[in-house]
Amino acid sequence: MNWTQTFIPTLKEVPADAEIVSHQLLLRAGLIRKLTGGLYTFLPLGLRALRKVERIVREEMDRAGALEVLMPALQPPEIWQKSGRYESARDVLFKVRDRAKKEWLLGPTHEEVITSLVAGEVNSYRQLPRNFYQIQTKFRDEIRPRFGLMRAKEFVMKDAYSFDATDEAAQVSYQKMYDAYVRIFQRCGLKAMPVEADTGVMGGKFSHEFMVPAETGENEVVYCEGCGYAANVEKAVSCVPATTGEGAASIGELERFATPGVSTIEALTRSPYEVAGDRQIKTLVYMVAGKPVLILLRGDHQLNEAKLTGVLGVADFRPATAEEIFDALGAHPGSLGAVGVKELNVCADELLRGAVGMTTGANEDGFHLRGVEVGRDIEVKQWGDLRLAAVGEPCNHCGKPLKVRRAIEVGHVFKLGSKYSEALGALFLDESGKQQPAIMGCYGIGVTRTLQAVIEQSHDKDGIIWPLPVAPYQVCITPLSVSPESAVFQLAQAIHKALIEEGVEVLLDDRDERPGVKFKDADLVGFPLRLGIGEKSLARGEVELKPRGGQLIAVKSENAVTKVLEWLEGNRV
RNA sequence: CGGAGCGUAGCUCAGCCUGGCUAGAGCGCCAGCUUUGGGAGCUGGAUGUCGCAGGUUCGAAUCCUGUCGCUCCGACCA
Structure with a gap:
């Protein structure tokens, strides 16, 4: 792809309404643009990165045996009334009316829909276990959208729902998703940690959140370096000695x-x-x-x-x-x-x-x-236990002092139990012919939020530093001349073509700009590898490989394609 | 929803307090010349519903009222 043929509106200045660095970089690197508060358009570059995250999620869900479906975003309120969430989740529900004045909901999540589906289709333990997932836009009437894609009114989420015949089987399904999540975030280049979590309005008893440590995160994680215990502060426990009367000024008399x-x-x-x-x-x-x-x-x-x-x-x-x-x-x-x-x-x-x-x-x-x-x-x-665990208190498991840090929640796995299957009639006949509600689990990943978390965790003063697997383009070729007859540009075009034939995602910066502008933009956008071609080095028969954030490597121009391929192979996750 | 702040060119902002000539700067954009290895220089040019509505006034970007939007803090958060 040629730079001049795509659309990458980079910004030199920091947009006034972006507070955190990942939001600023999303805008400055030309990945997204705001339509209005909490609603964003993905520009070509941003969409490419988003698709990369989606692809990783999809591959790992498929690998874990989940089946992709696509459910309606528009949902009838009746199923929400059945589950009781029409009331309990009313604050986040977007409601719309059709021409007959009938009310509809824009789905913030899909437990009710998938459970209705399973209620109609699954009747026997022989049809279980099943795990359905989708990657879809969700709508939530957030009280306060903020931080760009972090907390938006509309966002892309991967949600999966498992149905099992027994508790033990449900535990297996849960563990499969847990393991898939570990792989997904690893592949996205994210340092995400699973932590014990509160189940909140979802119901259910068992839950982990996947947290990306970041100062700008909206959650607090309590963790122990001694034994690895980690929990959302809402869930975290600590071991504080019982309160005794020792040392009290006055004991006995009121x-x-x-x-x-x-x-x-x-x-x-x-x-x-x-x-x-x-x-x-x-x-x-x-x-x-x-x-x-x-x-x-x-x-x-x-x-x-x-x-x-x-x-x-x-x-x-x-x-x-x-x-x-x-x-x-x-x-x-x-x-x-x-x-x-x-x-x-x-x-x-x-x-x-x-x-x-x-x-x-x-x-x-x-x-x-x-x-x-x-x-x-x-x-x-x-x-x-009503107490908020605090930094420095002894870990409940090993006694070492607990630590606290802020984090971004990118994924959440729940063991739901039978709350929804009972409410919506997802029943099956077990081996003895007895009717049972399916045991459910649900598993979410904020895809758009994950994308932003990657940037929040991987950037420097010059811009984004994309992990290779989620970079919108893997390589940017930067010829310092774009006049058609120059050796520099001809070589750039030849390498561009060769890399495309090798299946590399490569962008050729064919803009007639000064070198400084091109370098700054390449750093800002954060391509993992930049291939610089200029007269000076070409006179020595060389081109320059510049990994983002790394040292410049001079290579013979005839080896350029091979070297790029080697570098990509060596940095594959 | 409570508290605070901000809406002036595509972007970042000045001007407002203390009303008054033609509403400004930098960046970006367009044309030309020069330049060409880390956001160049010069010359010329285009670009505004000063968020919107009402009011006060001879006169409003500026003062007042209302309203809409945005941002931050809080509450909230699957």
């Missing part, structure tokens, strides 16, 4: 004391009170299904709402407002406590079990209580 103006844990740790954070009980009030519930944590800990969902068994909750709190407890945030509270549900973190000599709010503005004994003074109705 004592009310004045704390004028104190409304934070931190303020109580200071003079004259000097109550350490781990000697305090933090009292949060949440409205759970419309009723106030007290959530107790140690003062130095943070609430993990994902864990709260698990402990309460419902996701329908939110922090109470100051007014709701005052109505329930007669005090404002900062002076709250659960001592003597009988009429409200009290839900406490495990680490508070048996804690004595604690300090907490007195439910009277400006007063706290010390000498609190959980159990004696506080009636806890529900216990659970």
Whole structure:
């Protein structure tokens, strides 16, 4: 392909509305253009890279035995009502109406569709296991689209759904996808790590996310360098010693004391009170299904709402407002406590079990209580792990201090169980003739997001550094003259032709531009290999191979094609 | 949805506070000349609904109101 015949609108300046470097480079390298917030057009170069990622995904899904299908993006709301997600996922659902005013949904995902298909087609254990996948555009009414392709209203996703007759078989299906994901991200040149994940609104009990470490990521991963444990912070557990009464200022007697103006844990740790954070009980009030519930944590800990969902068994909750709190407890945030509270549900973190000599709010503005004994003074109705694991806490498995880093979620595998198969009637007859719901798994990869994650992870100050397998072109030929009769350009064209015949994806920069412009653009776009042809080196019978980000290699011009092929072979993943 | 900021040429932005000549710069684009190994130089040229609507005023890019869009922070997030 000649540069002048394709369309690569590179940008010298950084677009004002792109915040993170991968988004800036997507725009600057001429890969995408924004139509409006959260919606982008893929330009020829960007589309080529996207297709590369898709191809890798497709090859690995096929290798893992999954079958490609293509489902409708437009879906009837009825199946979403059946699964219950018409309500639970309503915030992300795009709804449209046809001329008869009937409502339709633009699919954010396809569990309902595939399960409906299987419900009608699969009747016997003999037809299982099955795994169907598709690569398709998904629509989500994101509250706040951002970071280019990272979080968009519309994006390309690979989604796969497995159906099994037994739990054990489902586990095998899950592991196949897990292994395929490891290969996919490796082949994309990404350092992605699988981490244990919360299952969220999807339901199900078992899940891993594939995370690409990046400062700009929207997720936090807790991990241990000692044993390899890694989990999304929403799921992560750590091993903090139980809270004892040792060292407490006052054990045994419940004592009310004045704390004028104190409304934070931190303020109580200071003079004259000097109550350490781990000697305090933090009292949060949440409205759970419309009723106030007290959530107790140690003062130095943070609430993990994902864990709260698990402990309460419902996701329908939110922090109470100051007014709701005052109505329930007669005090404002900062002076709250659960001592003597009988009429409200009290839900406490495990680490508070048996804690004595604690300090907490007195439910009277400006007063706290010390000498609190959980159990004696506080009636806890529900216990659970509610705590957000934090950096430095001991790993639950090996005791080494945990670390935390930000990451981009590029893939997610779930063991779903039978939630959807039951709701949508995906039943089969087992060997004994008994009707059973299929055991499902679902497996997503954000294809467009993966593409951007590659750039986020692989770039320098000059531009993108494409891993060879996902580069839009593998090689860019840069002749420093494009006058038709020049030896430089004639050689460039000959090599171009020869490489195409060898099946190499090659771009010939035939623009009549100064060398600096061509070099800068080649670096910006990030071709893995650039072949420079100029008068000076050609006078010595040489051309120049320049791997992106590597050292220049002079090769004899008659060996150029061979050397390029060798380089490509040597860098294949 | 709450908070903050921004909408002026294809891109990056100045001008606005303190209303007033023909609305500007750099980059890009077009033509010509010169140049040719890391985003060249000179000359000439084209390009604007100053987001949109209303208001105040003799006069609005500038002040006021509304509205739409974008960006950031938060909440949210399969």
